[in-house]
Amino acid sequence: MISLKNTIRKVIVGIILFIIVAFLINFWFVPTTKSYLNTSNQRIQTVKESVITLDLPMRVVENVLSQVSNDATNQSNIKLLEAYDKNQKQMINATMEMQTELDLIQMDLLAINKLSLSRHKALLNDMDDKLDELLLSASRINELIRGSKIDNTPFDIIKNYDVRIVQSIGELEALNKSFNNLVVRDFTILINGIIILLIVFLILFSLGVYKYVIYDQQFIIKSFEQMESKDYDFSHLPRMRSIFTEERDIFEKIKVIYEEEQFAKDVKEIILETYHIDDVIEKLFKTVSTRLNIDRVGIAFVDYSRKKFIAEFGFASYDVIKLGPGFEVNFGKTTLTKILYSKTSFITDDLEEELVKRPNSASLKLLMEEGVQSNLVVPLIMGEAVFGMVFFSSTEKHHFNQEHLRLAEKLIYEISGMLNRAYFTKVVLSRITNSFSELVDKKDNETGDHLLRMVRYSVIIAEGLRLAKIPNYDVNRKFVLEIERNASVHDIGKVGIPDEILKKPGKLDSNEWQVMKTHAAIGADIFKSLREGLQVFDADFYRFAEDIARYHHERWDGTGYPEGLEKHDIPLSARIVAIADVFDALTSKRHYKEPFSFERSLEMVQESAGTHLDPVLVELFIKHQDKIWLVYQENV
Known part of the structure; x- marks a missing residue:
């Protein structure tokens, strides 16, 4: 394929030579x-x-x-x-x-x-x-x-x-x-040759103009019209017959733009269907991992009031994520602070080399433990302020180039508003739900740490289950995240139980016990009502919370309430929360009992395996008792 630039250069040189020759011939x-x-x-x-x-x-x-x-x-x-x-x-x-x-x-x-x-x-x-x-x-x-x-x-x-x-x-x-006569013939041939060359030039020029008007111009105009209408289907464009390399380059450039715009559009449509930041990050990773050939996506938000960066959910192609939700770092202890002022993306090609320069960086150490070798960081900007950052990571050094950077910036620019919305949704829903749960917890328990502990116990079980890969107990990161979000709402239905029953120091009589058991259905109906009201946004909104609230008092042997489900008919989320709730109840002081020791509480949980609790989950719980102990001893 020939170059239009070189062809034009040759044509210009040819025309100049043609003029010179014609001038010399004529004069x-x-x-x-x-x-x-x-x-x-x-x-x-x-x-x-x-x-x-x-x-x-x-x-x-x-x-x-x-x-x-x-x-x-x-x-x-x-x-x-x-x-x-x-x-x-x-x-x-x-x-x-x-x-x-x-x-x-x-x-x-x-x-x-x-x-x-x-x-x-x-x-x-x-x-x-x-x-x-x-x-x-x-x-x-x-x-x-x-x-x-x-x-x-x-x-x-x-x-x-x-x-x-x-x-x-x-x-x-x-x-x-x-x-x-020969000279006259030569002059005639020469003049006719000049005329023919001139005609050829004019024909070629006319063909070029015709091709540009009929094909190239229509292709370019149509491509802009489609972009304006958000139609990025490349097959809808008129065919472009490329003769010159520049035409091919235009074709390829527009094709790349269409692919990138369609990619951004697909990501936006996927994210528009999602209202929780953790789900957004998971879907973002699944969508961009192949395109950018990355191994991890993470997000952190800026807390200007506390002058800290707060890590949120990350998603990766590997199992163990060390740098996850809850990790915080002060502005003064990280180089990320520069992004607040520069508002520009950057690439770190070699995290190992960076760790040598900053050996006290906790975040770099955690990423290195995960196997991450290079990072691409893009700021999230609303108005004039940076409200967060998205981290694209690879387990290869020097993985990212300027093309990755350009595409990542384009993508984040398109979805930054949705990420802000998703984060805001998470914060609002989380605070509303947790506040409601804490209100019930304070009403029922003598300590305010029950929810925090039982959520952490539940996460330990769920994460252990994810890594164990036990048949019929398939768990992914999203499930673990749902457990972390919703375990605390298990007893939210107790808000509908009278205080004289809820706080009764002695044993409940049969009638009182029947009233107490209604808290499971009350809590589940609260979330069912919320879910039905929000189904226009997400049909499964709060379904996980509904299952936990309704079924966490079901028993493995089928003697629980409210529906008497047994074994695997009980949702896995409710079986996990049941163990965490029972264990924390055993190790906590109540107005009707003193706490059992850590060891005795473990024994009692083991004794309940196969009757009250899922035996597979109990075995997993005992297996991770060292992690359980760390949570337990923080509140002793």
């Missing part, structure tokens, strides 16, 4: 050739005139000689001698003039031969031969007449040479006419 070659031809023609005419001039004195000399030969008594006739001498000189002058003109004609022929690039060399050689014959005859006449006296003139020889001259000059004229 130098043609006039010069014409001048030589005209001069040559004139000199041939001059030679003919010299032949005519030679003819008269020859006739006089012949007459004089005839009189001398017929009348021997008149040899001393002075008048005859004078006539002879006079015409002898005229013959000498005529032959000398003839020789001069013939020499000049030969010189003209040499010049014309060069101008014609020896194209007509054969004909010019024939003309040159005739000129040589003429020169020889003229020279011989001149020599003979000079060396003759009236009584010894070889007139027959001289006359023979004169006949040759007349014959040669006729042949020279014929050759000259042929040569003139």
Whole structure:
């Protein structure tokens, strides 16, 4: 495929050369050739005139000689001698003039031969031969007449040479006419060639304009029209026939723009369907991981009041994420602070090298433990302020380039508002739900840490289950996240239980117990009502919370409430929360009991396996008792 730029350059050079050649032809070659031809023609005419001039004195000399030969008594006739001498000189002058003109004609022929690039060399050689014959005859006449006296003139020889001259000059004229015709033909071909070249240039230019108007321009205009209407289907564009590399580049560039715009549009549409920041990050990772060939996406938000960066949910192609929700770092202890002022993205090609420079960076250490080797960081901007950052990470060093940076910036620019909305939604819903749960917890429990502990216990079980990959217990990161979000709402239905029952120091009677058991359905109905009201946004909004609230008092053996479900019919989320709730209840002080020890509480949980609690989950809970202990001992 040829380059339009190079073609235009060559065309311009060709046009310049064409103009120069046309200028030279018109103002130098043609006039010069014409001048030589005209001069040559004139000199041939001059030679003919010299032949005519030679003819008269020859006739006089012949007459004089005839009189001398017929009348021997008149040899001393002075008048005859004078006539002879006079015409002898005229013959000498005529032959000398003839020789001069013939020499000049030969010189003209040499010049014309060069101008014609020896194209007509054969004909010019024939003309040159005739000129040589003429020169020889003229020279011989001149020599003979000079060396003759009236009584010894070889007139027959001289006359023979004169006949040759007349014959040669006729042949020279014929050759000259042929040569003139050839030159005229050359001029005609030259002019026609120039005209044809001009027509070819005009046709090519017209075809180029036609192609641009019919194909290229329509392709470009249509591409902008489609972009304006948010239609990024490349197949809807008219076909573009690429001849030049620049056309191919335009085609490829528009195709890349369409693909990127469609990619951004797809991401936006996916995120528009999501209202929680953690779900947004998960879907963002699944959408961009292949395009950018990345291994991790994370997000952090800026808390200007506390001067901290707060890490939110991250999603990766590998199992263990070390740097996750809850990680905080002060502005003064991280280089991320510069992004608040520069508002520009940056790439860190080698985190290992960066850790050498900043060995006290906790975030770098955690990322290195995950296997991350390089980062691309893009700021989230609303108005004039940076409200967060998105981290695209790879397990390869020097993975990211300027093309990755450009595409990531474009994508984040398109979705930054939605990320802000999703984060705001999370904060609002989380605070409303947690505040409601804490209100119930304070109403029912003597300590305010029950929710915090049982949520952490639940997350330990769920995360352990995710890593264990037990058949029929498939758990992904989203499930773990849902547990973390919703475990605290398990007893929210107790808000509908009278205080005299909820806070009764002694054992509840049968009627009171029936009332107490209604809290599961009350809590579930609260979330069902919320879910139905929000289903226009997400049909499963609060379904996870609803399942936990309704079923966390079901028992493995089917003797629980409110529906008497058993084994795997009980939602996994409710089975996990049940263990965390039971364990924290055992280790906590209540108005009706003292706390059991950590070890005894573990034993009681184990004793409940297979009757009250899921035995597989209990085994997993005991397996991670070291992590359970860390949570437990913080509140002892």
